[in-house]
Amino acid sequence: MNFQLTEERQMLQDGLRRYLADAVTPEALKADEAEGVAPELWSGLSEMGVAGALFTEEQGGFGGHGFDLMTVFEELGRAGAPAPLVELLLAGGLIAETGSETQLALVEQAVEGAVQLAFAHGEPASRFDIDRIETRAERSGEGWTLSGRKSVVVNGAQADHIVVSARTSGAPGEREGISLFVLPKGTEGVEIRDYPLSQGGHAAEIVFDGATLPEDALLGAEGQAHEAIETAQARATAALCADALGAMETARALTGDYLKTRKQFGQPIGKFQALQHRAADMLIEIEQARSAVINLCGHLEADRDTREIHVSATKHLVGKVARLVAEEAIQMHGGIGMTEEYDLGRFARRLSMLDQRFGDATYHLGRFVRLRAA
Missing domain, CATH: 1.20.140.10 (Butyryl-CoA Dehydrogenase, subunit A, domain 3)
Structure with a gap:
């Protein structure tokens, strides 16, 4: 294993460190606390193309490997930058891995900074178990109907699209039966309660009360998302x-x-x-x-x-x-x-x-x- 950064990663690290040293200011932190995302900081990271380091060339980025992630996130932690890039990595990664051609366009838009993403997976009773999902998705005449609740959805209220996990079959605790859906912002039947996090950024409690999604909102194969x-x-x-x-x-x-x-x-x-x-x-x-x-x-x-x-x-x-x-x-x-x-x-x-x-x-x-x- 080669521990030395490649020339490209070294350039990314140097540029990101210089930018964050100037951009993470008390004003940016106050803006993040009020809005959930510091607009100027997010815009600057997008202009630098930082999000592209989280995805492979096939997915619309230029990195995507483990050491690319380490290069980006170590600098974010060093500066204490409140940027929702983990959410982009989670939701964007799931879309890139399982999405249709139409859904993959969201990854390209997210890499460019045009849209924000979030991943709604954790629930009040799930703690750290990724297969303990109780939210249900039932087929309906118009596609899918979601019912349930998600907890501590980081960037949930700020995201333009939320990737939601729900059971289409099986019981909580089973690996099989978990599906993923892409939920656009403003979908009816969705209640979002936003609140700030102590380390920066915002999270949300989300309740789905008969939220209706079209058939093509399904991400990947039904019941095979684990x-x-x-x-x-x-x-x-x-x-x-x-x-x-x-x-x-x-x-x-x-x-x-x-x-x-x-x-x-x-x-x-x-x-x-x-x-x-x-x-x-x-x-x-x-x-x-x-x-x-x-x-x-x-x-x-x-x-x-x-x-x-x-x-x-x-x-x-x-x-x-x-x-x-x-x-x-x-x-x-x-x-x-x-x-x-x-x-x-x-x-x-x-x-x-x-x-x-x-x-x-x-x-x-x-x-x-x-x-x-x-």
Whole structure:
């Protein structure tokens, strides 16, 4: 496995880092908090063609491999950028993998920044199990009728199209019987409650009360969406782990700068051996997490069992390290570490929320054991 970035990825990383350093401002963060998406930030990312790195050339992009995802999302995490690119990766990936020729046009529009996408899959009783789906889709004279509820749909109220999972057969907990549908914004029978997230961006609770969709809203084969969902979530998990890695790097850098400037007993507190040891431990743990993320990104195209073992191993390790880094950074800063005016609190919240999405460290430890045993 070659750990060196290609020339194209190095250029993307450098350009994205420079852009985000200027674009992620207090004004952009306030706009994101109010609207769910910072318009100027999203427009700038679209003009740079960042979304194209998430998809292969056949899908309308120019990347699509694990290390392309790592390059993009590590920089987003490093800057703490509130951009709904994970949602584009999830929903766009599912459309690209299973969609018809007409539906594939949505991916091209999303890559250009003309439309936004979201993936409505999680439900109040599903927790982290991707096959525990209770939302139902029944055939009707006009196509399909959706009934059910989805929880914490990130970018749900802002998306122009939502990819929705629903059961067309089977019972909750079964792999078979899950189907995907493309839901346009403004569909009747859909109630959306929008709210802000603590780490940036917005999410929504969505209720389907007899929402009617045409026959061609079905995405891929009826009842056979489980494998596509699992693959898309594996890629999104790798992206989140890279995001957390970038956020940890920033938390460590902020802590290092603080240790050099904060004085006690007439000298910088960074000269105290106890704090030096704690800072060194942070660095070692972050480098271990980096190795795990690289390993996962290098195995995203492996067979299912190998890929999923790496997904759970990496998500567990990154979640554990993220918690350690956030706690150590805050403790070495003291009270200032959690104030609204200081950036560290924002990155600590980001790390906490990233751990919870797609399964926290404890969940993935158990899943890793089960996968290895199988």
